[in-house]
Amino acid sequence: xxxxxxxxxxxxxxxxxxxxxxxxxxxxxxxxxxxxxxxxxxxxxxxxxxxxxxxxxxxxxxxxxxxxxxxxxxxxxxxxxxxxxxxxxxxxxxxxxxxxxxxxxxxxxxxxxxxxxxxxxxxxxxxxxxxxxxxxxxxxxxxxxxxxxxxxxxxxxxxxxxxxxxxxxxxxxxxxxxxxxxxxxxxxxxxxxxxxxxxxxxxxxxxxxxxxxxxxxxxxxxxxxxxxxxxxxxxxxxxxxxxxxxxxxxxxxxxxxxxxxxxxxxxxxxxxxxxxxxxxxxxxxxxxxxxxxxxxxxxxxxxxxxxxxxxxxxxxxxxxxxxxxxxxxxxxxxxxxxxxxxxxxxxxxxxxxxxxxxxxxxxxxxxxxxxxxxxxxxxxxxxxxxxxxxxxxxxxxxxxxxxxxxxxxxxxxxxxxxxxxxxxxxxxxxxxxxxxxxxxxxxxxxxxxxxxxxxxxxxxxxxxxxxxxxxxxxxxxxxxxxxxxxxxxxxxxxxxxxxxxxxxxxxxxxxxxxxxxxxxxxxxxxxxxxxxxxxxxxxxxxxxxxxxxxxxxxxxxxxxxxxxxxxxxxxxxxxxxxxxxxxxxxxxxxxxxxxxxxxxxxxxxxxxxxxxxxxxxxxxxxxxxxxxxxxxxxxxxxxxxxxxxxxxxxxxxxxxxxxxxxxxxxxxxxxxxxxxxxxxxxxxxxxxxxxxxxxxxxxxxxxxxxxxxxxxxxxxxxxxxxxxxxxxxxxxxxxxxxxxxxxxxxxxxxxxxxxxxxxxxxxxxxxxxxxxxx
Ligand SMILES: Nc1nc2c(ncn2[C@@H]2O[C@H](COP(=O)(O)OP(=O)(O)OP(=O)(O)O)[C@@H](O)[C@H]2O)c(=O)[nH]1
Numbered sequence: 001x002x003x004x005x006x007x008x009x010x011x012x013x014x015x016x017x018x019x020x021x022x023x024x025x026x027x028x029x030x031x032x033x034x035x036x037x038x039x040x041x042x043x044x045x046x047x048x049x050x051x052x053x054x055x056x057x058x059x060x061x062x063x064x065x066x067x068x069x070x071x072x073x074x075x076x077x078x079x080x081x082x083x084x085x086x087x088x089x090x091x092x093x094x095x096x097x098x099x100x101x102x103x104x105x106x107x108x109x110x111x112x113x114x115x116x117x118x119x120x121x122x123x124x125x126x127x128x129x130x131x132x133x134x135x136x137x138x139x140x141x142x143x144x145x146x147x148x149x150x151x152x153x154x155x156x157x158x159x160x161x162x163x164x165x166x167x168x169x170x171x172x173x174x175x176x177x178x179x180x181x182x183x184x185x186x187x188x189x190x191x192x193x194x195x196x197x198x199x200x201x202x203x204x205x206x207x208x209x210x211x212x213x214x215x216x217x218x219x220x221x222x223x224x225x226x227x228x229x230x231x232x233x234x235x236x237x238x239x240x241x242x243x244x245x246x247x248x249x250x251x252x253x254x255x256x257x258x259x260x261x262x263x264x265x266x267x268x269x270x271x272x273x274x275x276x277x278x279x280x281x282x283x284x285x286x287x288x289x290x291x292x293x294x295x296x297x298x299x300x301x302x303x304x305x306x307x308x309x310x311x312x313x314x315x316x317x318x319x320x321x322x323x324x325x326x327x328x329x330x331x332x333x334x335x336x337x338x339x340x341x342x343x344x345x346x347x348x349x350x351x352x353x354x355x356x357x358x359x360x361x362x363x364x365x366x367x368x369x370x371x372x373x374x375x376x377x378x379x380x381x382x383x384x385x386x387x388x389x390x391x392x393x394x395x396x397x398x399x400x401x402x403x404x405x406x407x408x409x410x411x412x413x414x415x416x417x418x419x420x421x422x423x424x425x426x427x428x429x430x431x432x433x434x435x436x437x438x439x440x441x442x443x444x445x446x447x448x449x450x451x452x453x454x455x456x457x458x459x460x461x462x463x464x465x466x467x468x469x470x471x472x473x474x475x476x477x478x479x480x481x482x483x484x485x486x487x488x489x490x491x492x493x494x495x496x497x498x499x500x501x502x503x504x505x506x507x508x509x510x511x512x513x514x515x516x517x518x519x520x521x522x523x524x525x526x527x528x529x530x531x532x533x534x535x536x537x538x539x540x541x542x543x544x545x546x547x548x549x550x551x552x553x554x555x556x557x558x559x560x561x562x563x564x565x566x567x568x569x570x571x572x573x574x575x576x577x578x579x580x581x582x583x584x585x586x587x588x589x590x591x592x593x594x595x596x597x598x599x600x601x602x603x604x605x606x607x608x609x610x611x612x613x614x615x616x617x618x619x620x621x622x623x624x625x626x627x628x629x630x631x632x633x634x635x636x637x638x639x640x641x642x643x644x645x646x647x648x649x650x651x652x653x654x655x656x657x658x659x660x661x662x663x664x665x666x667x668x669x670x671x672x673x674x675x676x677x678x679x680x681x682x683x684x685x686x687x688x689x690x691x692x693x694x695x696x697x698x699x700x701x702x703x704x705x706x707x708x709x710x711x712x713x714x715x716x717x718x719x720x721x722x723x724x725x726x727x728x729x730x731x732x733x734x735x736x737x738x739x740x741x742x743x744x745x746x747x748x749x750x751x752x753x754x755x756x757x758x759x760x761x762x763x764x765x766x767x768x769x770x771x772x773x774x
Contacts, residue, residue, distance in 0.1 A: 007290075009286055009289050009290040009293050010283075010286040010287075010290050012286075013282050013283075013285055013286035013289065014279075014282060014283070014286065016282075017278055017279060017281075017282035018279075020278075021274075021275050021278055021279075024271075024274075025268065025271055025275070028268070028271050029235065029245070029267075029268070032245060032262070032267050032268075033233035033234075033235070033245050033247070034233070036185050036233055036245055036247045036260060036262050036267075037232060037233045037247040037249070039183060039185065039247075039260070040191070040247040040248075040249050040258060040259070040260050041249050042183070043180050043183045043191060043249075043258060043260075044249040044250075044251055044252075044258045046176070046179065046180065046183075047176065047180060047193070047251055047253070047258060048251055048252045048253045050176040051134065051150075051251070051253035051254065052253060053089070054089050054090070054150055054167060054169070055132050055150055055152070055253075057083075057085060057086065057089050057167075058090075058132060058150055058152040058165060058167045059132065059152055061080075061083060061086065061093070061152075061165060062152045062153065062154045062155075062165045065079060065154060065165065066079060073104055073105070076095070076104045076105070080093055086167070088175075089167065089169075090150075090167035090168060090169060091143070091147065091168045091169060091170040091173075092105060092142070092167075092168050093105070093165065093166070093167050093168075094149075094165075094166045094168065095154070095163050095164070095165060095166075096123060096151075096163060096164040096166060097163055097164075098127060098161070098162070098163070098164075100123050100124075103163070105142075122135045122136075122151055123151055123164055126151045126152070126153055126161070126164060127153060127161045127164065130153050130155075130161055131153075132150055132151060132152040132153075133150070133151050134148060134149070134150050134151075134253065134254045135148055135149045135150075135151065136148070136195055136197075136199060137171060137195070137199055137200075137201050137209065137210050138210070139210060140168060140170075143170065145170055145171070145172050145173075146170075146171040146172060146206075146209040146210045147168050147169060147170055147171055148168070148169050148171060148201065149166045149167065149168045149169070150166065150167045150169070151164050151165070151166045152164070152165045152166070152167075153165075171201060171202065171209050172206050172209065177193075177202050180193070180202065180258070181202070181204060184204070184260065185245075185260055185261075185262035185267070186262055186263070186266045186267065187266060188263050188265075188266045189244075189260060189261055189262040189263060189266065189267075190203075190204040190260065190261060191204075191258065191259065191260045192204070192258075192259050192260070192261075193251070193256050193257065193258050193259070194213050194256065194257050194259070195254075195256050195257075196227065196255055196256065196257065197212070198212045198213040198214055198223075198227055199211070199212055199213075200212070200213060201256060213227075216239055217239070218238075218239025218240075219239065220236060220237070220238050220239055221234075221236045221237075222234050222236035222244075222246035222248070223246075223259075225248075226246070226248040226257050226259060227257070230248055231248055231249055231250060232247070232248065233245055233246065233247040233248075234246055235264070238261070242263060242264075242265075243263070243264035243265075244261045244262055244263045244264055244267075245261070245262040245264065245267050246259060246260070246261055246262075247259065247260045247262075303328065303332040304332055304335075307324070307332060307335060307336055307339070310323045310324055311324075311339060311343075314343060321340055321343045321344055321347065324336045324337075324339055324340040324343070368391075371389075371391040371392075372391050372392035372393070374391065374393060374470075375393065375472070375473075376393060376470050376471060376472045376473075377390075377391065377393050377394055377397060377398070377452075377469065377470065377471040377472075378390070378391040378393065378468075378469070378470050379391070379394070379405075379468070379469045380457075380466060380467075380468050380469070381410070381426075381466055381467055381469060382465065382466040383430060383464070383465060383466055384409065385409050385410050385411075385419070385426060386407055386408060386409050387405040387406055387407065387408060387409075387410075387413065388406065388407075388466065389406075390402040390405045390406065397443065397473055398414075398443070399443075399444075400413060400414075410422065410426075421439075425437055425452070425454055426454075428454075429454035429455075429456050429464075429467040430456070430464050430466075430467065431456075431464070432456045432458060432464045433456065434453070434454070434455055434456065435452075435453065435454035436451075436452070436453050437451070437452050437454075438450070438451045438452075438474070439452070443473075447475075448473055448475045449473070449474050449475045449478045450471050450472065450473055450474065451471065451472045451474045452469060452470065452471035452472070453469070453470045453471075454467045454468070454469055455467060455468045455470075492515070495515040495516075495517075496515050496516035496517070497516070498515070498517065499517065499596075499597065500515075500517060500594055500595060500596055501515070501517045501518060501521065501574075501576075501593070501594070501595035502514075502515040502517065502592070502593070502594055502595075503515070503518075503529075503537075503592075503593045504581070504590055504591070504592055504593070505534055505590055505591045505593060506589075506590045507554075507588070507589065507590060508533070509533055509534045509535075509550065509591075510531055510532060510533050510534070511529045511530050511531065511532055511533075511534065511537060512530065512531075512590065513530075514526035514529045514530060514537075518537070521567050521597075522567070524537065534546075534550075542563060542565060545561070545563055546561065546563070546576065549561045549576070549578055550578060550591070552578070553578030553579070553580050553588075553591050554580065554588050554591065555580075555588075556580050556582065556586075556588055557580065557662075558577060558578065558579050558580070558662075559577070559578045560575060560576065560577045560578075560663070561575070561576055562574070562575050562576075562598070563575075563576065567597070570599075571599075572597050572599045573597070573598045573599045573601075573602045574595050574596065574597055574598065574599075575595070575596050575598045576593060576594070576595040576596075577593075577594050577595075578591050578592070578593055579591065579592040579593075579594070612624070613625035613628070615674075615688070615689040617667055617670055617671065617689070618670055618671050618673075618674035618675075618689050619671075619674070620674050620677075620678065620687050620688055620689055621686060621687065621688035621689070622688060622689060622690075623688065623689075623690045623691065625688060626686065626688035626690065626696055626698075627748065629686045629688070629698060630646070630686075630698055630748055630751075630752075631748060633686070633698050633700050634741060634748060634751070636700065637700065637701075637741055637742075637743050638743035639743075640701075641743055642700070642701040642702075643701075643702055643703070643704070643740050643741055643742040643743065644698060644699060644700045644701070644702060644740075644741045645698075645699040645702040645705075645707075645708035645711065645738055645739070645740050645741075646696065646697075646698060646699075646738070646739045646740075646741065646751055646752065646754075646755040647696065647697040647699065647708075647711070647712055647715070647736050647737070647738055647755065647770075648694070648695075648696055648736065648737040648738075648739075648752070648755035648756050648758065648759040649677070649694070649695040649696065649697070649715070649734050649735070649736050649737075649759070650693055650694050650695075650734065650735055650759055650763070651669070651670075651673060651693035651732060651733075651734050652732075652733045652734060652735055652763075652767040652768060653767075654666065654669070654692070654693035657669055657725065657730075661725060661726045662726075665725050665726045668724075668725065668726075669723055669725055669732060670689070670693065672723050672724075672732075673693075673695070673719070673723075673732065673734070674687065674689060674695065676715075676718050676719060677695060677697065677715065677718075679718065680714055680715050680717075680718035681697055681699070681711075681715075682699075684700060685697055685698060685699050685700065686698040696752075696755070697715075699711050702740065704740070705738070705740055705772050708738045708740055708772060709738065709770065709772060712736045712738055712770035713770070715734070715736065716733070716734065716736065716768065716769065716770065719732055719733060719734055733767060733768035734768070735759060735762040735763045735767045735768065735769060735770070735771075736758075736759065736762055736769070736770035736771075737755045737756060737757065737758030737759025737760065737761065737762055737770070737771055737773065738755065738758055738770055738771065738772040738773060739751055739752075739754035739755035739757075739758055739772075739773040740772070740773075754773040754774075755773060757773055758770075758771040758772055758773035759771070761773075
């Protein structure tokens with residue numbers, strides 16, 4: 001960063017310096033060029049002035065020349081010698097006749113010489129115009145040196161040109177040309193003169209005189225411009241490639257071109273020195289400025305560098321984002337705050353991503369564990385029927401490595417035949433339908449029953465991207481179902497042929513099962529009863545009789561009751577038992593109802609009871625035997641005049657025992673009660689059970705009612721110890737009605753009735769006591 005700034009300072013300084021130099025050089029060149037052109041213009045004016053002076057001198061000679069001096073050499077010399085300036089201005093003075101023949105000369109040469117052919121043309125022009133003319137340069141025939149000549153007509157008495165006066169000028173040794181040469185620019189520059197055709201009239205190199213400027217090979221743009229009429233200054237390279245400032249001006253006297261060349265090396269030498277100094281100064285300045293800029297940047301960038309290191313440390317996990325400086329109140333502080341916010345946002349975003357990735361990974365792992373633990377094939381297939389997921393059960397059920405299946409089609413894994421057998425289901429699932437199927441398959445040669453579900457995966461745009469498969473081997477279940485169906489069939493056959501009404505009621509007391517006996521007994525089709533309420537099946541009256549027992553059974557207890565009802569034309573006694581169907585949670589899921597026709601049984605039972613004299617439950621005398629014994633006892637009492645006492649007993653609230661603890665418990669109480677009665681009477685006394693919880697005792701030879709009372713009290717006392725009822729101790733009491741028989745004319749039934757009446761009195765008196773009849 002600092003390096004870049006230093007470089008920029010250096011480059012900027014150099015560029016600024018360079019541009020300033022270029023501008024200065026351009027101005028300087030312009031000044032030098034203008035100056036050079038001004039000098040050249042002055043030199044041109046000087047040449048023109050010199051030429052004019054020479055022409056004037058030649059005109060005055062022509063005018064004053066004696067007529068005979070033309071042919072007489074001696075007179076000619078005398079004449080010329082009288083004009084000393086002629087010798088200074090001209091190398092020689094000649095006289096030509098009209099034909100161009102040299103007829104006299106002021107020099108030593110006397111031979112008549114012919115003029116150079118080109119000079120002759122000028123001569124004719126002079127003769128025609130009658131005005132002086134300067135000839136182009138030529139090599140003098142007399143001296144062999146390059147020269148020019150000014151020709152002037154000499155008029156005869158009639159005013160016509162009779163001869164020509166020519167003043168020759170030596171180009172190698174002419175004072176006015178030397179003056180021009182002295183005005184050359186700088187030390188290495190030079191001036192030169194050429195004709196409009198390019199013939200060099202004056203040049204610092206005398207060997208090039210009379211040579212055409214273009215004789216040397218090469219190209220000089222400035223020279224070409226000058227020959228085409230350019231006046232002024234320009235910068236160009238000479239034929240050697242050396243740059244120079246060229247200035248050109250036309251001479252008014254001859255229309256020749258006077259030029260100068262000032263080599264750039266010399267012309268701009270001070271400028272080059274200045275450029276070098278300026279570049280050195282600017283380099284020094286740039287170095288100092290760059291150094292200062294570097295130091296300033298180092299100072300300014302130090303907090304930034306610290307910030308950068310902190311961020312790098314945070315990235316490398318070496319530091320916490322708390323190291324970012326946020327207390328600075330400048331741009332660095334703002335940058336630190338911005339980084340702090342950025343990094344904390346990034347960290348929370350990364351944390352959120354990590355959390356969600358961990359959640360997804362955990363969720364995927366759970367899913368994978370669940371899927372692998374399922375006793376079913378679980379897979380995902382894409383639109384090309386390639387497996388994207390498969391669980392471990394493929395290994396156990398199909399013998400295929402689930403990992404090796406991934407990316408392969410059904411056909412590639414299980415073969416064409418298998419794939420074809422599923423084609424219809426696959427197509428339906430890929431159409432977006434939920435497919436459920438059961439099919440026969442084979443595994444390790446054994447037939448297997450498979451149940452499958454294909455659940456399509458539907459993308460947001462409604463297209464189906466694949467489907468999830470779950471397939472179960474239901475062979476065991478299926479055969480269990482078949483076994484159960486067979487068992488149920490057998491059971492149904494059995495129940496339908498039993499002379500028992502068998503039904504199952506659900507929680508709402510509706511029939512869920514009804515056997516064929518309903519048809520036989522009541523003409524009710526079992527199928528029509530299913531789902532209907534019990535009341536619809538057995539009628540209102542029977543239902544209300546059954547209701548308390550139903551309530552008991554739905555309370556979780558077995559309930560049995562008897563009912564007399566009509567079957568066909570005859571009255572039947574039906575004993576129904578409700579057995580609760582206890583659910584695993586202890587609740588009652590429903591009730592099994594079993595109804596026997598006990599009519600025949602009851603009849604036999606009654607007949608047997610009548611025949612028997614012993615109560616089958618308690619083993620003591622029954623009503624029949626009691627009546628026979630009482631008859632005999634009454635006869636004895638009458639005969640012996642010894643009264644007897646009849647005690648009529650009833651167990652207090654016996655019904656509660658039956659209702660709460662069941663009939664069995666009630667029977668047990670009756671047996672224990674009878675045993676205690678027998679234990680608390682004399683051997684001669686008769687203890688009998690009349691019916692239900694009603695007992696009777698015949699006490700013979702009782703003196704009076706007081707003694708009868710004592711006997712009753714003894715019995716009540718005998719019941720004092722708690723009974724063992726259904727595994728728990730329970731206090732059982734009894735009420736006793738006493739009637740004394742003193743041998744009067746009293747019928748047996750009246751005596752019993754009196755004892756019964758006294759019993760009711762004892763009940764009214766609050767039970768657990770006795771009462772004596774009047
Ligand atoms: N366990 C059993 N119960 C019987 C037998 N015979 C009748 N019962 C029942 O005995 C009960 C007699 O009840 P009750 O004597 O009328 O009334 P209780 O509950 O004793 O009331 P109180 O006599 O007023 O104290 C009836 O519920 C009969 O169904 C039987 O052989 N065994």
